[in-house]
Amino acid sequence: xxxxxxxxxxxxxxxxxxxxxxxxxxxxxxxxxxxxxxxxxxxxxxxxxxxxxxxxxxxxxxxxxxxxxxxxxxxxxxxxxxxxxxxxxxxxxxxxxxxxxxxxxxxxxxxxxxxxxxxxxxxxxxxxxxxxxxxxxxxxxxxxxxxxxxxxxxxxxxxxxxxxxxxxxxxxxxxxxxxxxxxxxxxxxxxxxxxxxxxxxxxxxxxxxxxxxxxxxxxxxxxxxxxxxxxxxxxxxxxxxxxxxxxxxxxxxxxxxxxxxxxxxxxxxxxxxxxxxxxxxxxxxxxxxxxxx
Amino acid sequence: xxxxxxxxxxxxxxxxxxxxxxxxxxxxxxxxxxxxxxxxxxxxxxxxxxxxxxxxxxxxxxxxxxxxxxxxxxxxxxxxxxxxxxxxxxxxxxxxxxxxxxxxxxxxxxxxxxxxxxxxxxxxxxxxxxxxxxxxxxxxxxxxxxxxxxxxxxxxxxxxxxxxxxxxxxxxxxxxxxxxxxxxxxxxxxxxxxxxxxxxxxxxxxxxxxxxxxxxxxxxxxxxxxxxxxxxxxxx
Numbered sequence: 001x002x003x004x005x006x007x008x009x010x011x012x013x014x015x016x017x018x019x020x021x022x023x024x025x026x027x028x029x030x031x032x033x034x035x036x037x038x039x040x041x042x043x044x045x046x047x048x049x050x051x052x053x054x055x056x057x058x059x060x061x062x063x064x065x066x067x068x069x070x071x072x073x074x075x076x077x078x079x080x081x082x083x084x085x086x087x088x089x090x091x092x093x094x095x096x097x098x099x100x101x102x103x104x105x106x107x108x109x110x111x112x113x114x115x116x117x118x119x120x121x122x123x124x125x126x127x128x129x130x131x132x133x134x135x136x137x138x139x140x141x142x143x144x145x146x147x148x149x150x151x152x153x154x155x156x157x158x159x160x161x162x163x164x165x166x167x168x169x170x171x172x173x174x175x176x177x178x179x180x181x182x183x184x185x186x187x188x189x190x191x192x193x194x195x196x197x198x199x200x201x202x203x204x205x206x207x208x209x210x211x212x213x214x215x216x217x218x219x220x221x222x223x224x225x226x227x228x229x230x231x232x233x234x235x236x237x238x239x240x241x242x243x244x245x246x247x248x249x250x251x252x253x254x255x256x257x258x259x260x261x262x263x264x265x266x267x268x269x270x271x272x273x274x275x276x277x278x279x280x281x282x283x284x285x286x287x288x289x290x291x292x293x
Numbered sequence: 294x295x296x297x298x299x300x301x302x303x304x305x306x307x308x309x310x311x312x313x314x315x316x317x318x319x320x321x322x323x324x325x326x327x328x329x330x331x332x333x334x335x336x337x338x339x340x341x342x343x344x345x346x347x348x349x350x351x352x353x354x355x356x357x358x359x360x361x362x363x364x365x366x367x368x369x370x371x372x373x374x375x376x377x378x379x380x381x382x383x384x385x386x387x388x389x390x391x392x393x394x395x396x397x398x399x400x401x402x403x404x405x406x407x408x409x410x411x412x413x414x415x416x417x418x419x420x421x422x423x424x425x426x427x428x429x430x431x432x433x434x435x436x437x438x439x440x441x442x443x444x445x446x447x448x449x450x451x452x453x454x455x456x457x458x459x460x461x462x463x464x465x466x467x468x469x470x471x472x473x474x475x476x477x478x479x480x481x482x483x484x485x486x487x488x489x490x491x492x493x494x495x496x497x498x499x500x501x502x503x504x505x506x507x508x509x510x511x512x513x514x515x516x517x518x519x520x521x522x523x524x525x526x527x528x529x
Contacts, residue, residue, distance in 0.1 A: 054440055082478040120336075170397070173390050173394045173397075173398060174389055174398070176387065176389040177387045177389075177390060177398055179389065180387050180388065180389065183349055183369065184385040184399075186349075186369035186370045186373075187347050187348075187349065187370075187372075187373055187379045188373060188378070188379070188398060188399035188443075188446065189373035189374055189399065189400055189402045189446065190370060190399075190400065191370050192370070193368075249312065265338060
């Protein structure tokens with residue numbers, strides 16, 4: 001099996017893995033954005049910065065406290081989630097009753113602030129973070145690092161777990177109901193404001209989690225979030241804001257499309273997602289899985 | 294005779310939606326075990342009154358007391374814990390939840406509510422359609438779901454807004470039976486109704502709301518001897 005679709009097998013599988021990896025991050029990040037938009041009606045422009053923060057916290061835990069990647073995988077998202085909870089409680093909560101663009105601008109401001117401070121402290125060149133899972137799967141025609149498989153697997157598990165939590169559990173039904181009619185849900189005795197705060201924190205923690213997983217693959221750099229977030233927004237537009245499964249499928253799918261495009265039409269690989277976005281907006285503005293709201 | 298503390302006392306309630314004043318002066322009492330009905334034309338302020346009682350209005354003045362306790366500054370979730378539940382005019386069935394999820398959504402806040410089996414016995418249609426998305430139900434079924442789900446919570450004062458609007462006579466009959474059954478079980482009901490014939494068979498006392506104020510009030514016994522005057526008042 002030397003070639004697949006006219007391309008060397010090693011290259012094909014290699015790019016497929018790259019596509020799934022990128023897709024894993026697209027899915028995790030767009031999932032968080034979808035949740036935040038669905039419940040809070042806020043376009044969380046700080047999502048990329050919160051992802052960057054996750055990576056930096058992981059780096060700092062290793063650098064200053066000697067805590068390994070496996071500790072960071074639990075602690076960093078928790079720390080970033082607390083940051084998110086504070087953001088909601090102190091700032092976002094007071095903007096719900098005005099035009100939603102103000103909340104958007106606030107998150108944008110937070111992103112600039114966080115990335116600016118990190119850039120000031122660490123410069124733009126990036127910090128190294130060691131691969132916690134050395135070695136890989138040795139197939140005859142190619143070699144797949146264990147860490148890459150780990151990332152894909154964990155991302156898939158977290159995405160599907162989130163979907164299950166939202167679509168199939170009692171707590172998830174509270175979230176879905178509050179999406180539609182928060183005042184009525186409050187009249188049932190449910191503390192919706194607290195739910196919004198914790199949900200924002202959780203979704204932000206998800207971004208931080210993605211950041212930790214990204215650290216060994218990409219450089220830990222203040223710009224890592226802003227590079228990613230533009231593509232993630234395109235993914236969310238294509239999938240449809242507010243659809244959980246849509247974010248997951250679109251995220252992974254577009255990652256794979258982007259990765260394979262590099263094989264067959266390398267010049268198009270950096271723009272293919274945006275081309276799909278434009279087509280989607282023209283033909284199905286609510287996104288592939290979006291609901292009419 | 295010393296007057297017992299009413300379950301709900303509204304005193305000189307005012308309310309605004311933004312700059313518009315929707316309620317000018319609403320005062321009413323609801324005693325435990327009563328069925329009280331708010332009558333009046335569209336836009337008179339009946340729904341606004343219910344929403345104010347439930348704590349859902351930002352700007353309101355006057356005094357609202359539940360069992361003697363003021364609800365000043367209380368958000369809806371706190372008012373619910375005092376034993377009130379609200380069934381809105383638009384029913385508020387959630388589209389992204391199944392019938393059963395809709396039914397089970399409001400948490401049980403205190404003992405004394407109906408069990409799920411009792412609600413399904415009362416409304417067998419809901420049991421048959423429990424895995425359907427909530428909004429796929431017919432209008433009558435959605436109304437039964439909207440009423441059914443607040444019966445589980447243990448709330449003792451039910452605020453029902455236009456519970457018979459747009460429904461077939463058979464369903465209206467069913468809802469009337471349900472409200473009668475609830476009264477027998479010790480529930481208290483404050484309802485808004487445009488259908489005077491329906492309300493006159495159920496409610497003990499009536500308040501006529503006009504342009505954000507209480508224009509008149511009467512009890513069920515007053516209806517027969519004053520039929521013409523009352524129907525003129527309501528524009529019937």
